[in-house]
Amino acid sequence: MLQQRKPITVGDAVQRVMEYAFQEKKELVSLLQAHGRFLAEDIAADHDVPAFDRSPYDGYAIRSVDSQGAASENPVTFTIVGEIGAGYVFEEEVCNREAVRIMTGAPIPKGCDVVVMLELTHTFEENNQMYMSIKRTFEAGTNISYKGEDVQKGTILIEKGQYINPGVVALLATFGVDQVPVFRKPIVGVIATGSELLDPSDSLQPGKIRNSNAYMIMAQIERAGATVKYFGKFSDDINLCIDVVKKALEEVDILITTGGVSVGDYDYLPAIYEAIDAKVLFNKVAMRPGSVTTVAARNGQLLFGLSGNPSACYVGFELFTRPIIRKAFGNKQPHLRREQAVLGADFKKANPFTRFVRGIASYEDGQLVAVPSGFDKSSAVSSLAGANAFIVLPGGSRGYEKGMQVAVLLLEDLQGSEWPWDNIKKSYK
Amino acid sequence: MLQQRKPITVGDAVQRVMEYAFQEKKELVSLLQAHGRFLAEDIAADHDVPAFDRSPYDGYAIRSVDSQGAASENPVTFTIVGEIGAGYVFEEEVCNREAVRIMTGAPIPKGCDVVVMLELTHTFEENNQMYMSIKRTFEAGTNISYKGEDVQKGTILIEKGQYINPGVVALLATFGVDQVPVFRKPIVGVIATGSELLDPSDSLQPGKIRNSNAYMIMAQIERAGATVKYFGKFSDDINLCIDVVKKALEEVDILITTGGVSVGDYDYLPAIYEAIDAKVLFNKVAMRPGSVTTVAARNGQLLFGLSGNPSACYVGFELFTRPIIRKAFGNKQPHLRREQAVLGADFKKANPFTRFVRGIASYEDGQLVAVPSGFDKSSAVSSLAGANAFIVLPGGSRGYEKGMQVAVLLLEDLQGSEWPWDNIKKSYK
Structure with a gap:
């Protein structure tokens, strides 16, 4: 009855599990749904950012050459020949001592190489014509955001497998990726085992405890980024358990059981693994807590037999299951x-x-x-x-x-x- | 036209915003939905954990006194008088040289004060009676998880305002909180401004850029834990904008606009704040990026006027809006x-x-x-x-x-x- 289990190191155990790593299929989600998912394709810049030379401030676009000689005691005056809001293009070329009123984000008009901030200008009207004067010189390039200075066309900005945070969302929007290729979330099934388990809504009974592991694991699955499917609690009848496991394996990518992996007489998992022809990768790890953590595989599908003890169950998930989930997202750093x-x-x-x-x-x-x-x-x-x-x-x-x-x-x-x-x-x- | 804005320090600006902090109402969610939310009540232990003295291992429960004298060359034999699985109670008192087969998690039978791990025992049968022998002595208390050693009844385990992580979920399950009191998620409205803005699905056009800010901010709102409501892009007609803002304020707890807060002629926000009688808390902060970040309040409701520049917009949200959201969850550390x-x-x-x-x-x-x-x-x-x-x-x-x-x-x-x-x-x- 009592089998002798041979412990393997944590590193070895993780390695055996990772041999069964798989990558999920792609799916497209709208940009609004993409936060928190993992990219399924490299994203390259399809244009320069900025896409054109633009103004980072509100002010006046002028030619630097025209500012020469301007000083406190020698203001230089410009004729205001137009105005340009963000989103619009000023079509004419700007000439000698001409200025264009320009808003933040607007493209720099042809001929201009400086934007003078509004605060540094003085405007006035004469004979129905608006003028602007400045009291200092400006070097070419002052206050111009040059085409491509942030991102150059063709640059790979975000690699496949990267977590989509708000900054990544901004890049996706910038490059017109409104339908975002992400990895499908693997479905992780959870079955709780243990005659001592009450539902959280049950009153306490002598000798029994409430089932905390299943709910904890489901939150851990969510935190890792996968989808949960809960199959409830095992029956006491091992044949029913075998059927439940077989059926569950058809509906999920990965199956987790909590409890039932010790050497106790009521610990069904070893028998279930045998009955369904699952290969046990290990059933003892040189770690505390969680030394009884057992992982088996059947037709390439992983069955995680986590301990029934809360801390051991928690640790077992994070060390062994989490990297499989993250790897399914193409993530290159799937471990804690x-x-x-x-x-x-x-x-x-x-x-x-x-x-x-x-x-x-x-x-x-x-x-x-x-x-x-x-x-x-x-x-x-x-x-x-x-x-x-x-x-x-x-x-x-x-x-x-x-x-x-x-x-x-x-x-x-x-x-x-x-x-x-x-x-x-x-x-x- | 050009108003002179007086910058205030970031700390002062945050303080002015935090004067408008509010706490959300409570709602109940099922334990399965609780991960990632914030607790709306202190949670106290309604019972000891463990709720009874229990076995942390599979083995035999015995009385320590009966192990005295046991040694390699002098095994001591016990009569196996029963077996007890997790979830069951052994009703009789265990007497001299009696042992009870006990599974992980099962309550310690009356009289016993030791659990001998299965691996350290030898079992055999004689005349239809099962026996177990050991070859060493055990101190009283060996391998017993005592009632209350993990958590004592009445202890406040998790405070109001705490983020619900998987470990918190385990505690909630343990204490029977299957309907979890959490703070409602505040609804944060988003309106984008700027004639230069294209939708992410649009092709690029001269002088225009795709709207990255609104999508980025929506992801930031989600990351902070709130619910997003997107009102799209402002029209170029200021009267329509005023109507949109008024209507939006009725539907959200907090309203964010991106862009339109500079000193440009097309920057409508100052005019809108005036038109709806919102009090401007500040419109210039001594920070880069985001110095034009403007926050206004109207009937206690906050309007965040974030910059139209992506980095400035991002920073403005994290410094000013995020703490208001986290504070709505009763969180005591709402800032970055x-x-x-x-x-x-x-x-x-x-x-x-x-x-x-x-x-x-x-x-x-x-x-x-x-x-x-x-x-x-x-x-x-x-x-x-x-x-x-x-x-x-x-x-x-x-x-x-x-x-x-x-x-x-x-x-x-x-x-x-x-x-x-x-x-x-x-x-x-």
């Missing part, structure tokens, strides 16, 4: 972002397994410092709410002390890491 | 999170106004370093896509050099700051 931090508390007890302590990473004068966010057991739920990082304490024969350099994995970060695992080992050997 | 960083590039040219350079904040060995994300003009659109921070360079008579300590405001952060402005001044005076 790894950074170095100063440890803000002692962890003197050595542990043979690598620990992922739920922590708070904050800054002290710009230096990242990480402290545990609360009660640190795999069953803990309270430490998750405040956590924005995992503190990575590699397994070994010694503990860790306040002030030591440690790796942290940031949870609420959009950037990610390409591969945080090798380095973790390296840093500590 | 301010941290200290090492400047990664020279900015030698002094500027009398405080500059907000669009930048990338990254870590070098855990130390925050900020470099500009690209072309730095108020009209730039390319530098926004890569930016995750503003580098704050206070105005004055000197420039800044690589390696200096500067303040940064983080754009993609969930934590925020209570009031980043006083310190900025202090740090540099």
